[in-house]
Amino acid sequence: MLLNFVSNSLNLSLINEYTHFFLKIKELLKIIEDNKTLTSSYFIENIQININKYGRIVLNKEVDFVVEFNGSNDIEFHIIIEDKEDDNKNTIQKLLCFIFEAALAETFVRKRLIKFVAFDSPFDGEKNSYEDGILNALNELHRKGIQSIITSNEDVLNDPENLLEIKEDYMIRYLESEDKLLGDF
Numbered sequence: 001m002l003l004n005f006v007s008n009s010l011n012l013s014l015i016n017e018y019t020h021f022f023l024k025i026k027e028l029l030k031i032i033e034d035n036k037t038l039t040s041s042y043f044i045e046n047i048q049i050n051i052n053k054y055g056r057i058v059l060n061k062e063v064d065f066v067v068e069f070n071g072s073n074d075i076e077f078h079i080i081i082e083d084k085e086d087d088n089k090n091t092i093q094k095l096l097c098f099i100f101e102a103a104l105a106e107t108f109v110r111k112r113l114i115k116f117v118a119f120d121s122p123f124d125g126e127k128n129s130y131e132d133g134i135l136n137a138l139n140e141l142h143r144k145g146i147q148s149i150i151t152s153n154e155d156v157l158n159d160p161e162n163l164l165e166i167k168e169d170y171m172i173r174y175l176e177s178e179d180k181l182l183g184d185f
Contacts, residue, residue: 043107050103051079057140058099058133059092065103091125095134098122102137105146116147123156135162142170 048065055063062082070076079096101117108114122134138148148170157163 046107046110047103050106051099054099054102054106054137054140055081057137058095058102058130060133063096063099065100088125091130094122094125095130098134098137102141105141106144109144109146114146116149117141118149118151120151121153121156122150123152131157131159131162135165138170 044065044067048067051063051065055061059081064080066078066080068076068078079100081092081096098119101119105114105117122138123131138150141148154163157166
């Protein structure tokens with residue numbers, strides 16, 4: 001009788017472990033299916049379209065947003081730029097972040113989920129020759145009803161006409177050196 005009880009307890013324990021294991025597999029399969037649905041969604045398609053749009057505006061190049069699965073069936077995404085310039089890598093990486101943020105802002109403004117974006121020094125960078133494209137992207141965001149908050153030093157703007165346009169048409173507040181918020185700069 002004791003042997004039968006131990007045997008039944010082991011069987012019940014194994015059944016519980018297998019049940020738990022199969023439930024975890026079922027959860028994992030649902031996550032994988034949800035990920036597949038997300039990667040082919042209208043939302044991702046809009047982000048892809050907007051990244052390409054802002055890539056052309058800022059860099060005057062094709063920029064693609066690729067969504068795929070890795071070996072673990074997790075979603076990964078990459079931003080691919082045609083004709084990448086290796087000598088200007090840091091600036092290009094910074095501008096790709098700018099493009100991604102602008103694309104997300106335009107995607108979300110359609111759903112009335114976002115009203116403004118903030119960019120930290122978008123005009124800065126080594127050999128940044130994309131000043132006109134950045135300003136055109138900011139103008140496009142403005143036309144879409146998105147307020148852009150940017151921080152920048154005016155001496156990084158190479159084109160005096162761009163600086164004049166920013167000061168006359170868009171600037172709300174200009175911080176002087178005595179407007180320091182915290183510490184020495």
